[in-house]
Amino acid sequence: MNSTYIQHINSKVKLSKAEVVLIQKHIVHKKIRKKHYFLQEGDVCKYTAFVEKGLLRSYTLHNNGNEHIIQFAMEGWFIADLYSFLSGEPAVYNIEAIEDSELVLISKPANDLLLQQCPNYQTFMLQVITNAYIALQKRFNAIPHLTVDERYQNILQQYPTLPKRVPQRMIAAYLGITPETLSRVRKRLQQPK
Amino acid sequence: MNSTYIQHINSKVKLSKAEVVLIQKHIVHKKIRKKHYFLQEGDVCKYTAFVEKGLLRSYTLHNNGNEHIIQFAMEGWFIADLYSFLSGEPAVYNIEAIEDSELVLISKPANDLLLQQCPNYQTFMLQVITNAYIALQKRFNAIPHLTVDERYQNILQQYPTLPKRVPQRMIAAYLGITPETLSRVRKRLQQPK
DNA sequence: AAAAAACGTTGATTTGAATCAATAAAAACA
DNA sequence: TGTTTTTATTGATTCAAATCAACGTTTTTT
Numbered sequence: 001m002n003s004t005y006i007q008h009i010n011s012k013v014k015l016s017k018a019e020v021v022l023i024q025k026h027i028v029h030k031k032i033r034k035k036h037y038f039l040q041e042g043d044v045c046k047y048t049a050f051v052e053k054g055l056l057r058s059y060t061l062h063n064n065g066n067e068h069i070i071q072f073a074m075e076g077w078f079i080a081d082l083y084s085f086l087s088g089e090p091a092v093y094n095i096e097a098i099e100d101s102e103l104v105l106i107s108k109p110a111n112d113l114l115l116q117q118c119p120n121y122q123t124f125m126l127q128v129i130t131n132a133y134i135a136l137q138k139r140f141n142a143i144p145h146l147t148v149d150e151r152y153q154n155i156l157q158q159y160p161t162l163p164k165r166v167p168q169r170m171i172a173a174y175l176g177i178t179p180e181t182l183s184r185v186r187k188r189l190q191q192p193k
Numbered sequence: 194m195n196s197t198y199i200q201h202i203n204s205k206v207k208l209s210k211a212e213v214v215l216i217q218k219h220i221v222h223k224k225i226r227k228k229h230y231f232l233q234e235g236d237v238c239k240y241t242a243f244v245e246k247g248l249l250r251s252y253t254l255h256n257n258g259n260e261h262i263i264q265f266a267m268e269g270w271f272i273a274d275l276y277s278f279l280s281g282e283p284a285v286y287n288i289e290a291i292e293d294s295e296l297v298l299i300s301k302p303a304n305d306l307l308l309q310q311c312p313n314y315q316t317f318m319l320q321v322i323t324n325a326y327i328a329l330q331k332r333f334n335a336i337p338h339l340t341v342d343e344r345y346q347n348i349l350q351q352y353p354t355l356p357k358r359v360p361q362r363m364i365a366a367y368l369g370i371t372p373e374t375l376s377r378v379r380k381r382l383q384q385p386k
Numbered sequence: 387a388a389a390a391a392a393c394g395t396t397g398a399t400t401t402g403a404a405t406c407a408a409t410a411a412a413a414a415c416a
Numbered sequence: 417t418g419t420t421t422t423t424a425t426t427g428a429t430t431c432a433a434a435t436c437a438a439c440g441t442t443t444t445t446t
Contacts, residue, residue, distance in 0.1 A: 062338035070334060083327045092334075115319075119312065126308075126319050133326040134276045140333050141263060141285075144369040145255035148403080167423065176337040181403055183425055341433080361394065374433055376395055 003029065004052040005104040008076060012127055013120040022118055026110035032056075032097045038079070039095040045084035047105040051077050054101025055165055058093040059173065069174040072098075072162065078128060098166055143176075151175055152185050196222065197245040198297040201269060205320055206313040215311055219303035225249075225290045231272070232288040238277035240298040244270050247294025248358055251286040252366065262367040265291075265355065271321060291359055336369075344368055345378050 002010075005027065006020055015023070029052075032038055038056060039045050049056070051073050058079055059069045070093060073079035081091035085108060106114075114121040142151060152175060155162065162171065172182040195203075198220060199213055208216070222245075225231055231249060232238050242249070244266050251263045251272055263286060266272035274284035278301060299307075307314040335344060345368060348355065355364065365375040 060334060060338070068334065068337045070330070082323070082330075086323065086327075115316075119315075122312075122315055122319065123308075126315065126322065129319065129322050129326055130275070130279065133322055133329065134279075136326065136329050136333065137263070137275075140329065141253060141261065143336070144261045145253070169423065178404060179424070180405085180426085184403090187425085360392085362392090371434060372394070373396085373435085377433090380395085 003027075003104060004075075005050050008050070009121070009124050013124045015120055019118050019120055023114060023121065026106070026114060028105040028107075030103045030105050032101050032103060034097055034100050037094065037096050038103070039081060039091055039093065041092060041094050042090045044088055045081040045091045045093075047107055048078055048080040048082075048085055048111065049073075049095075050104040050106070051075055051079065052102045052104055054097060054099045054103075056095055056097050056101060057166075057170065058095045060093055067173045068176060069170060072159070072166065072174065074159075074161075074165075078132075098170070148175070148177055148181065149185050149188060152182065153189070196220075196297060197268075198243050201243070202314070202317050206317045208313055212311050212313055216307060216314065219299070219307055221298040221300075223296045223298050225294050225296060227290055227293050230287065230289050231296070232274060232284055232286065234285060234287050235283045237281055238274040238284045238286075240300055241271055241273040241275075241278055241304065242266075242288075243297040243299070244268055244272065245295045245297055247290060247292045247296075249288055249290050249294060250359075250363065251288045253286055260366045261369060262363060265352070265359065265367065267352075267354075267358075271325075291363075341368070341370055341374065342378050342381060345375065346382070 002020065003024075006015070006023060009015060009023070010020075028047075032054075038049055039058075041061070053075060056073045056079050057069050058071045058073070058081070059067045061067055071077075071079060079095055081093040081095070083089065084091035084093075088108075115125065142154060146154065152171075155171065155175065168182060168186075169179040172179045175182065177185075195213065196217075199208070199216060202208060202216070203213075221240075225247075231242055232251075234254070246268060249266045249272050251266070251274070252260045253263065254260055264270075264272060272288055274286040274288070276282065277284035277286075281301075308318065335347060339347065345364075348364065348368065361375060361379075362372040365372045368375065370378075
């Protein structure tokens with residue numbers, strides 16, 4: 001049985017057996033435990049991680065010490081500091097496992113090689129990054145014209161399991177509001193009208 | 194002399210003469226006048242536009258009637274409703290020329306063909322979309338922890354010519370603030386301390 | 387060139403979320 | 417299992433930006 005990662009690529013672009021072998025040769029499986037860091041701000045992001053199992057988050061810390069969560073990555077998602085990965089500059093994001101997780105790691109050299117030698121891999125990556133861009137634009141677009149209440153409902157709709165898997169304060173940090181405000185949002189939404 | 198568009202691609206990936214000819218065969222040059230629309234919300238985005246000259250903006254309208262500007266696109270930038278372009282669904286963005294502009298249009302069929310038949314074109318596109326993603330993430334990341342004043346200074350630094358080319362209220366709409374607030378920001382920044 | 391529309395500034399008031407603060411509840415730990 | 421640490425809720429207060437409003441200026445239109 002192939003890894004979830006290969007299956008995932010194969011569901012988007014049809015891979016030959018040779019391509020499967022090539023990809024398999026260049027990826028590394030890794031488990032990471034809850035609360036452990038996949039990446040810390042200041043380090044170079046040496047790998048892109050595909051989440052086979054579990055849940056991680058990327059975030060930045062601000063002057064005042066509070067966090068802004070950039071992304072939650074669940075099964076089937078990628079997570080990395082893409083700029084750091086591509087440029088070799090120090091990362092600006094921290095990436096932490098929220099649950100015990102199983103990752104597939106792709107190093108920069110492996111990624112370069114696969115992009116060059118496996119056209120289907122490049123096609124796949126173009127799809128992945130395009131989807132990520134569209135999703136981010138959609139999220140970005142929602143900020144100025146939706147109320148906080150609507151933004152919370154949006155995220156619930158998009159990730160119904162999220163409240164069961166992450167503490168409320170992280171959802172607040174993702175929405176860019178304080179935990180107190182989120183608590184009040186939830187209260188408002190419980191008492192409809 | 195090749196079009197700016199070909200030069201632009203060629204500066205990122207080395208194109209063969211055959212590739213240049215192929216690309217040239219599949220692009221269309223178009224001029225668009227100030228205040229005219231390249232795309233209107235509800236229509237399908239049939240083309241991606243590369244800006245050879247001029248300046249455009251993409252924006253959405255909200256209930257209350259005010260605009261949120263998603264992107265300014267100057268010389269050397271792409272602009273489109275990417276989701277609509279790729280999916281064929283109606284666009285959610287309006288794209289309007291702020292100045293008389295010269296565009297290179299790439300249709301969906303042309304794009305598909307070039308991605309398939311011209312590996313360098315695919316490599317180029319992967320770079321373009323990756324850079325766009327990183328830029329958007331950076332912009333997104335700046336929102337929660339920078340003050341409005343800092344965000345205005347950021348955009349000035351990034352696009353020093355912008356205030357000369359677009360009305361102030363559009364910069365406000367880009368920053369997600371009201372024109373009144375931007376006016377006050379500018380006043381504050383003029384009187385240092 | 388005159389009229390109309392859009393734009394930018396300034397002031398007064400309102401408002402939604404942040405902050406400060408205290409307490410209860412749940413989770414992590416030793 | 418009991419203790420400590422994190423998390424969630426609720427209330428009071430503050431604050432930054434939105435809104436409402438008025439007015440002069442610039443730009444566009446005819």
